[in-house]
Amino acid sequence: MKRVCAVILATMLALCLFACGGTGDIAGKGEFLGLKDGEEFTTDKEISISFIRPRGNDAQETWWDTTVDAFNTEYAGRIKVSSEVLVRGDNSSYEQQIGLRVAEGLPDVMYMDGPYVSNWAYNGMIIPLDNYITETYLTDFMDYVLNQGTYNERLYALSIVDSTIMVFYRKSFMNAFLATNPKFDADHSAISLPTSPENAWTFNQLAEIAAKMTTNLEGNKKRYGLSITGDKTEWMSYAFSPMWNGKILGDDALTATGNLNSAKGLEAGNYLRNLRKNEAINPSASGTDFYDDGVKEGTTGSVCKAAMYFTGTQNITKFNEFTNIAEDWDATYYPRNNDGSYSVPCGGWTLAMSKDCASGKRVAAVEFIKYLTSVQSCRSFASQTASPPARKSLYDDMDEYKDGSVVQNGAYVRIKEQIFKAAAPRTKTVAYAEFSPLLAKALNEIVSDTNPNIQEKLNAAATTIDNKIRQANYK
Amino acid sequence: MLEISKKKTSARQRRYDVTGWLFCLPAVVFGLIFLITPIALSFLFSFTDYHMLRGLNAFVGFKHYAELLKDAVFGKAILNTIKFVIFVVPLQCGLALVLALLVNRTAKGFGIFKLAYFAPVITSMTVVALLFMNFYDTTGLFNLLLGAVGIDAQGFLHDPNQAMYSIIFMSVWQGAGYQMIILLAALQNVQPELYEAASLDGANGWQKFRNVTLPGILSVGSFVLLITVIGAFKLFTQPYIMTQGGPDNSTMTIVLYIYERGMTDKLIGYGSAIAMLFTFAFIAASAIGKGGGRLVSFYRKKRDAYIEEMI
Numbered sequence: 051m052k053r054v055c056a057v058i059l060a061t062m063l064a065l066c067l068f069a070c071g072g073t074g075d076i077a078g079k080g081e082f083l084g085l086k087d088g089e090e091f092t093t094d095k096e097i098s099i100s101f102i103r104p105r106g107n108d109a110q111e112t113w114w115d116t117t118v119d120a121f122n123t124e125y126a127g128r129i130k131v132s133s134e135v136l137v138r139g140d141n142s143s144y145e146q147q148i149g150l151r152v153a154e155g156l157p158d159v160m161y162m163d164g165p166y167v168s169n170w171a172y173n174g175m176i177i178p179l180d181n182y183i184t185e186t187y188l189t190d191f192m193d194y195v196l197n198q199g200t201y202n203e204r205l206y207a208l209s210i211v212d213s214t215i216m217v218f219y220r221k222s223f224m225n226a227f228l229a230t231n232p233k234f235d236a237d238h239s240a241i242s243l244p245t246s247p248e249n250a251w252t253f254n255q256l257a258e259i260a261a262k263m264t265t266n267l268e269g270n271k272k273r274y275g276l277s278i279t280g281d282k283t284e285w286m287s288y289a290f291s292p293m294w295n296g297k298i299l300g301d302d303a304l305t306a307t308g309n310l311n312s313a314k315g316l317e318a319g320n321y322l323r324n325l326r327k328n329e330a331i332n333p334s335a336s337g338t339d340f341y342d343d344g345v346k347e348g349t350t351g352s353v354c355k356a357a358m359y360f361t362g363t364q365n366i367t368k369f370n371e372f373t374n375i376a377e378d379w380d381a382t383y384y385p386r387n388n389d390g391s392y393s394v395p396c397g398g399w400t401l402a403m404s405k406d407c408a409s410g411k412r413v414a415a416v417e418f419i420k421y422l423t424s425v426q427s428c429r430s431f432a433s434q435t436a437s438p439p440a441r442k443s444l445y446d447d448m449d450e451y452k453d454g455s456v457v458q459n460g461a462y463v464r465i466k467e468q469i470f471k472a473a474a475p476r477t478k479t480v481a482y483a484e485f486s487p488l489l490a491k492a493l494n495e496i497v498s499d500t501n502p503n504i505q506e507k508l509n510a511a512a513t514t515i516d517n518k519i520r521q522a523n524y525k
Numbered sequence: 526m527l528e529i530s531k532k533k534t535s536a537r538q539r540r541y542d543v544t545g546w547l548f549c550l551p552a553v554v555f556g557l558i559f560l561i562t563p564i565a566l567s568f569l570f571s572f573t574d575y576h577m578l579r580g581l582n583a584f585v586g587f588k589h590y591a592e593l594l595k596d597a598v599f600g601k602a603i604l605n606t607i608k609f610v611i612f613v614v615p616l617q618c619g620l621a622l623v624l625a626l627l628v629n630r631t632a633k634g635f636g637i638f639k640l641a642y643f644a645p646v647i648t649s650m651t652v653v654a655l656l657f658m659n660f661y662d663t664t665g666l667f668n669l670l671l672g673a674v675g676i677d678a679q680g681f682l683h684d685p686n687q688a689m690y691s692i693i694f695m696s697v698w699q700g701a702g703y704q705m706i707i708l709l710a711a712l713q714n715v716q717p718e719l720y721e722a723a724s725l726d727g728a729n730g731w732q733k734f735r736n737v738t739l740p741g742i743l744s745v746g747s748f749v750l751l752i753t754v755i756g757a758f759k760l761f762t763q764p765y766i767m768t769q770g771g772p773d774n775s776t777m778t779i780v781l782y783i784y785e786r787g788m789t790d791k792l793i794g795y796g797s798a799i800a801m802l803f804t805f806a807f808i809a810a811s812a813i814g815k816g817g818g819r820l821v822s823f824y825r826k827k828r829d830a831y832i833e834e835m836i
Contacts, residue, residue: 149578152580483791501680
């Protein structure tokens with residue numbers, strides 16, 4: 051009986067080793083295998099391409115359905131793309147679901163969150179695109195977009211649009227505040243709306259303005275000055291990592307201790323803590339506080355619970371769903387660090403080709419990626435989803451981004467200005483999956499705990515991140 | 526003649542055997558695929574470097590087990606889980622028994638109490654957890670009530686010293702109805718004649734409870750105890766939804782840690798090693814159950830002796 055058990059266990063393990071082994075063959079850098087720009091894709095028989103993406107908001111879903119259908123029509127008889135849509139939810143569940151599929155085989159093309167490019171490339175889940183895309187094709191893409199998609203000097207991913215964080219505000223509350231508030235802040239600078247990224251509010255100024263804007267409402271309720279809610283696993287890392295001045299991990303991008311818990315980290319932690327202490331934010335805010343009074347067909351709205359919203363540009367479509375909010379929102383620049391340095395967090399979803407895309411299908415898969423990242427697609431996606439386009443030329447071409455545009459009181463121009471001034475991809479590390487959730491958790495706890503020891507929390511987060519990175523055996 | 530009869534019998538017996546096996550087959554296949562194979566694989570993976578994204582590349586022997594001994598979060602997860610078991614099992618079983626005794630009445634209107642106490646059990650734990658997150662919020666119901674009597678707002682889920690107790694309180698409230706229903710069924714099976722006899726002997730309420738009720742429900746009680754212990758050791762949903770193991774890992778439990786290391790961190794090998802160690806915790810829980818069984822037989826003997834004495 052013991053022997054039988056041993057044989058069964060050994061067989062199972064051998065099967066596992068067999069099932070887990072092998073990654074797609076990768077061509078060397080400089081070896082071009084794709085189509086030249088303008089060259090038409092031809093094939094003897096139709097090639098099927100599987101594509102996976104997370105479910106987006108209504109505007110994004112409409113765009114995806116229309117665009118994939120249009121691609122299939124245009125390439126009828128040559129390429130057929132079938133899409134699979136997963137619910138992303140919270141806690142990186144999309145990334146987990148993709149991870150679970152590695153053993154059984156990944157879809158040919160994957161839409162993935164930009165900061166994970168290094169992680170997925172390191173783990174051999176995606177293969178370089180630069181063997182199939184000409185350098186000329188890439189010249190129109192924003193440098194930071196290409197930077198985000200690059201790992202080990204190879205391009206692995208290409209984006210359609212990107213995202214950045216702004217301080218969104220309700221004009222009605224802001225105008226009332228500016229009209230009635232004493233005109234000087236602690237630094238004796240006049241409180242006014244910034245006119246360029248160079249004079250963007252500092253983090254401290256934002257905190258002071260937010261605290262002053264917090265208002266008591268009827269029924270023991272408050273409308274807080276600012277809302278900073280977001281995804282539990284990475285939002286806080288995304289939003290506040292520039293406060294570390296780019297030194298959140300060591301030079302090897304694998305060491306948190308001494309960096310994440312440095313003096314800069316403590317300053318960031320204290321900043322978040324004071325936001326709560328001074329009632330600038332609601333520690334238990336919901337993501338809808340900024341537009342809870344929104345009115346649209348079938349809903350009447352309640353009360354706005356946050357006058358400003360520190361959030362990503364992807365939420366603009368949400369604001370525009372409500373007739374009263376669409377006219378009332380505006381945005382100012384991402385804040386400068388208190389020492390005057392300026393770096394704006396960017397990074398969005400991007401397209402990559404999986405290791406399991408067979409050699410014979412790769413040119414077709416890249417043709418699909420190129421279709422999605424074409425000028426026309428980038429423009430329509432950026433326009434319909436109110437996201438900043440990944441292509442430079444579109445900032446001169448789309449009405450809302452043109453210099454002097456008055457669309458939404460010039461908010462889109464401010465998005466462009468801050469991106470061109472100081473856009474930087476989120477912390478680039480192969481260990482993003484280990485690093486980001488733990489930093490976000492620590493920062494969330496600093497905000498929500500009643501009496502946190504900030505330094506201890508940062509130390510613990512740094513130690514845990516380092517341990518996890520060591521255990522995951524990153525080199 | 527005898528030979529033919531024997532052959533007939535054995536052929537019939539074989540048919541019976543085959544029929545029996547066919548009846549068992551779905552359960553055996555199901556158990557093999559969804560229980561035995563995963564356990565065996567988990568056991569094997571615990572000795573490998575299996576990473577969800579990179580696959581299985583090498584045997585690492587007892588490396589994960591050695592590392593677990595130094596893993597502070599794992600130690601905290603064990604202590605938290607034990608703390609949860611120690612508090613929840615007696616509180617939940619005790620409350621369930623009290624509720625069962627209260628609703629074990631034939632008077633009109635008591636059915637509504639059974640329904641009220643059982644309602645949380647049929648409500649999804651996710652829904653209950655989200656509801657209690659609102660109650661525990663800084664501006665939630667509990668803090669409003671505390672504020673009304675002049676007590677400062679509490680952190681509940683955000684204070685490392687209170688978070689686990691907040692989860693314990695909610696879990697006791699949510700789960701007690703299930704144990705109550707089982708204990709109620711046991712209470713209704715206790716023979717009324719025994720209470721009558723005890724009354725004739727001049728036993729008071731407490732004596733009736735101690736010498737009639739308790740021995741009468743003890744075998745069911747030990748079952749309730751066992752399932753509560755097992756359920757408590759498997760604590761996952763509440764901290765996953767409400768605290769994600771925080772603050773400061775004060776609500777990190779063994780199962781949540783298996784999930785975090787195996788799924789979130791994608792270290793299948795390491796997660797499997799924790800799961801294997803967790804299996805030992807279950808064996809310990811079973812041992813407790815066995816001890817409970819012995820207690821039952823002890824009380825049974827005592828009850829039989831009492832009945833004999835009465836007769």
